[in-house]
Amino acid sequence: MSFFESMVALLSVAILLLQLARRTKAPYPAMLAATGVVLALLPQAPRIHLDPHTALPLFIAPVLVDAAFDFPLTALRRYWRPLVALVVVAVLLTAAAVTAAGVCLAGLPFWAALALGAIVAPPDAAAATAVLSQVSMPRRSVTVLKGESLLNDASALLLFSVATSAQTHGAVDGVLALKIALAVPGGIVFGIVVGRLFRWFTPHLHGTLGGNLLDLVSTLAVWLIAERLGLSPILCLVAFAMTIARTASLSTPPRSRIHSYAVWDTAVFLLNVLAFLLMGLQARTIVADMSAARLEQAAWFSAVVVACVITIRMAWLLTYNRLAARYRFFRGSLEPAPFKQGVLIGWCGMRGLVTLATAFALPAAFPQRDLIVLCAFAVVLATLVVQGLSLAPLVKLLGLNDQSDLSVELASTRAAMASAALETFAQETGPAAEHWRFALQARETAANFEAPCVKLAQWRALGLKTTRRQRTRLDELCLAQAVGPDAFLIIQEELDFTEVALGNDRERHIEEN
Numbered sequence: 001m002s003f004f005e006s007m008v009a010l011l012s013v014a015i016l017l018l019q020l021a022r023r024t025k026a027p028y029p030a031m032l033a034a035t036g037v038v039l040a041l042l043p044q045a046p047r048i049h050l051d052p053h054t055a056l057p058l059f060i061a062p063v064l065v066d067a068a069f070d071f072p073l074t075a076l077r078r079y080w081r082p083l084v085a086l087v088v089v090a091v092l093l094t095a096a097a098v099t100a101a102g103v104c105l106a107g108l109p110f111w112a113a114l115a116l117g118a119i120v121a122p123p124d125a126a127a128a129t130a131v132l133s134q135v136s137m138p139r140r141s142v143t144v145l146k147g148e149s150l151l152n153d154a155s156a157l158l159l160f161s162v163a164t165s166a167q168t169h170g171a172v173d174g175v176l177a178l179k180i181a182l183a184v185p186g187g188i189v190f191g192i193v194v195g196r197l198f199r200w201f202t203p204h205l206h207g208t209l210g211g212n213l214l215d216l217v218s219t220l221a222v223w224l225i226a227e228r229l230g231l232s233p234i235l236c237l238v239a240f241a242m243t244i245a246r247t248a249s250l251s252t253p254p255r256s257r258i259h260s261y262a263v264w265d266t267a268v269f270l271l272n273v274l275a276f277l278l279m280g281l282q283a284r285t286i287v288a289d290m291s292a293a294r295l296e297q298a299a300w301f302s303a304v305v306v307a308c309v310i311t312i313r314m315a316w317l318l319t320y321n322r323l324a325a326r327y328r329f330f331r332g333s334l335e336p337a338p339f340k341q342g343v344l345i346g347w348c349g350m351r352g353l354v355t356l357a358t359a360f361a362l363p364a365a366f367p368q369r370d371l372i373v374l375c376a377f378a379v380v381l382a383t384l385v386v387q388g389l390s391l392a393p394l395v396k397l398l399g400l401n402d403q404s405d406l407s408v409e410l411a412s413t414r415a416a417m418a419s420a421a422l423e424t425f426a427q428e429t430g431p432a433a434e435h436w437r438f439a440l441q442a443r444e445t446a447a448n449f450e451a452p453c454v455k456l457a458q459w460r461a462l463g464l465k466t467t468r469r470q471r472t473r474l475d476e477l478c479l480a481q482a483v484g485p486d487a488f489l490i491i492q493e494e495l496d497f498t499e500v501a502l503g504n505d506r507e508r509h510i511e512e513n
Contacts, residue, residue: 014277029272029276029384030388032277033277033384034280036278037281039277045281047284056357060353061237062219064241066241068241069241079143080332085316088155090121093312094121094309097312102305105301109367115163116376118156118159119375120305124350124354124355137395140337144345154184154187154234157354158184167367182230183232188239190225191222191226191237191239192243195244198244207255212259215264216267219237223237282356282377283377298370298371306379310387313349314346315346318339318346344400347391347394350384350387351379358376418440422441464503467495474492
């Protein structure tokens with residue numbers, strides 16, 4: 001099959017798998033990756049090679065920007081201690097443990113073993129956001145895990161650069177050390193500068209399809225430019241997205257924001273689906289040139305690495321959880337996290353495309369490259385399938401699927417908004433003012449009481465009833481050719497927005513769960 005035919009076939013398979021994942025309540029990344037492995041074993045399976053220099057910006061950059069845009073800077077400040085424990089300490093401990101295993105058990109040179117440790121150490125942003133979106137978890141845990149997924153790749157990739165350069169050149173020279181030292185602050189500063197320029201330029205494109213195209217192109221361009229400059233592209237994109245998000249809520253017109261969110265949700269989801277399927281398809285490429293004896297030895301060592309990666313993260317998270325409960329220095333102003341949340345966060349260590357693409361980026365002459373790539377693949381597959389599929393049952397077992405705090409926050413915010421709106425036309429009279437006053441009072445009453453508000457429920461029910469009757473009449477007029485196609489589409493869009501606004505929170509979003 002041609003490349004285009006292979007993509008169509010893979011996406012067709014993905015659609016079926018997504019329905020199966022939705023019905024079985026299983027995270028779709030795990031199911032897609034496992035199916036990719038099965039497909040790779042078939043004789044007629046398509047051979048699609050992942051180019052690491054293309055895969056990282058294409059599949060990771062949009063996910064990073066999408067996640068960083070929605071991640072508040074205040075959360076970064078509030079949770080910086082647990083984030084440091086995950087982004088820096090957990091990555092270094094995992095890399096150190098895998099390095100020791102590589103040297104002692106597989107006979108890898110120190111720097112090659114360190115490269116392996118850096119490859120498998122960081123959980124993946126795409127995997128984390130895809131899995132977390134399908135599991136109901138405590139908001140504090142979700143916030144910490146999302147923050148971790150934004151930043152830990154940067155620390156691991158810097159460690160990877162040190163290891164590969166030292167293995168290739170024999171040592172870390174002064175020039176390389178300077179580049180690595182500048183990569184983090186330089187990436188952050190460059191991201192902030194580009195973000196400010198982007199904020200200045202985008203108002204000229206509001207309300208146009210070119211504005212959405214600029215969002216996607218600028219994301220890829222920022223990654224590529226940062227990479228060429230020797231900066232951290234991950235931290236650069238995170239800083240870029242957070243800089244844009246600071247003023248986006250007030251400066252972006254509503255229609256541009258609605259359209260942009262729809263485009264980004266679809267683009268990121270499509271890239272995630274392809275990425276997880278393509279990861280599984282790399283199985284044949286990885287084992288193709290291995291003898292049976294070599295494969296057996298590599299499989300045994302890969303199992304050790306998988307166990308090491310999972311165990312070290314869990315052990316460190318439980319240790320940190322205990323330290324934070326006992327010593328205020330480790331938690332700051334935060335309340336001590338319950339033991340169960342420590343277990344949950346420790347289990348959320350899904351690896352993904354960054355791990356696999358980084359392994360493929362190793363030079364062909366790198367010591368025991370085939371072993372390192374197989375270990376990376378094993379870690380990705382094991383964490384995605386084992387941890388991904390067991391995450392929802394674990395949340396249920398631990399009793400941590402309560403998100404009532406979100407409902408309380410939504411209610412209090414809506415009450416404050418309704419009160420502020422009522423004050424703006426307190427002196428207004430007439431039918432229009434009474435209509436809006438009734439609606440806002442209903443929202444305020446519903447927000448202040450836990451029990452369902454009869455007034456708001458009646459208002460919504462009547463609104464939906466009248467909207468649907470208008471929709472039926474519009475279809476009748478269209479069939480009778482009493483309304484043209486252009487007018488039909490405009491009025492249909494009006495009814496769509498009205499019906500969505502009258503619905504509940506869940507009905508406003510389309511999610512794969």
